[in-house]
Structure formats: C-alpha cells, structure tokens
Amino acid sequence: MLGISDFAIGSAYLLCIASALLCLGYGLFNWNKGQEAEVDEITEELRWEQTEQRIKETL
Numbered sequence: 001m002l003g004i005s006d007f008a009i010g011s012a013y014l015l016c017i018a019s020a021l022l023c024l025g026y027g028l029f030n031w032n033k034g035q036e037a038e039v040d041e042i043t044e045e046l047r048w049e050q051t052e053q054r055i056k057e058t059l
Contacts, residue, residue, distance in 0.1 A: 004010045 004013065
C-alpha cells in the first residue's frame, strides 16, 4: 500500500510529516515575536519626519 513497505519510501513519508510538525511548532512558538521592535521603528520614523519638517520650514 503506497509503497510504504520499502524503507526509503516509508522514511520519506515520516520525514515529511516530521518536518511539517516542526515547522508548525516553530511558527506557533515565534508567532508574535518582533512586534516590540516595530513600535520602536514607528517612533523613530516619526522623529525623522518631525526633524525633516523642521528643516524644511527653516529653509
């Protein structure tokens, strides 16, 4: 059935399922990491825009 009697085919099936489960676990573990840096980037961009606006006003 499905060629699973051969060791190579059976191991390929198992490795595909194992890698899918590992990817799923990694994704769930790192789901919301990095959002703190996004807030810092937004505030930094806002500061840059404010300084650019002041420079344009003085010119």
